[in-house]
């Protein structure tokens with residue numbers, strides 16, 4: 001039975017067996033892992049993962065693919081969650097979770113932010129993403145790829161690009177290069193952000209006008225004396241600040257509330 005790839009679901013199926021083997025090797029599945037695969041599709045990763053695991057949870061939105069999942073795999077080894085991964089409540093599964101997937105690129109950033117909410121329940125995540133997104137995730141300050149996504153993920157996760165994957169490894173071939181990234185949640189004790197909502201707002205405001213100085217983008221919150229106390233040069237731009245500096249700003253403002 002043939003399946004016609006659906007663009008609206010970001011369907012680019014992995015067909016390169018060497019890459020698939022590399023990905024599974026990088027994931028290192030162990031029999032008793034609580035693993036969840038996002039978007040199993042035609043099973044490029046699902047099948048080899050099932051060779052190692054007692055049980056695999058999968059989250060899939062496409063009804064045609066769900067119908068296949070119900071017939072093509074040993075049902076005692078696979079738990080099928082039908083629906084949108086963006087709405088999926090990962091707290092409903094027993095921790096510690098391992099999440100993997102060749103993600104639909106059209107919703108990759110919202111998906112990453114959705115998973116991040118469950119960081120405390122997650123051991124690690126391995127994803128195929130557009131290479132440009134992976135570069136932004138792991139970027140260092142003062143480089144072109146560094147931005148909101150880098151800061152918002154780096155304060156919570158240790159991240160590492162593992163593998164480049166060319167378009168011809170997929171059917172149909174995407175127009176972009178891809179890469180595999182590993183994300184490991186940082187231990188709670190290492191997360192220094194006191195108020196995550198405030199932190200997110202400050203990062204968004206600072207990067208909202210990327211070319212402007214912090215004095216400008218954060219003028220509603222910080223005066224020059226505040227920058228002096230923080231030891232941060234107000235002439236810098238958001239792209240020059242590391243996670244530690246954003247954390248310092250957010251914690252400073254959080255502590256000032258009510259004064």
Ligand code: SAM
Nearest residue numbers: 009012013014039040041044061084085102104
């Ligand atoms: N894992 C397969 C592979 O590597 O060949 C398929 C990967 S394909 C890039 C993305 C998969 O995610 C498709 O199976 C697609 O139907 C599914 N998908 C797309 N949007 C989704 C969503 N919002 N929630 C769950 N699955 C989704």
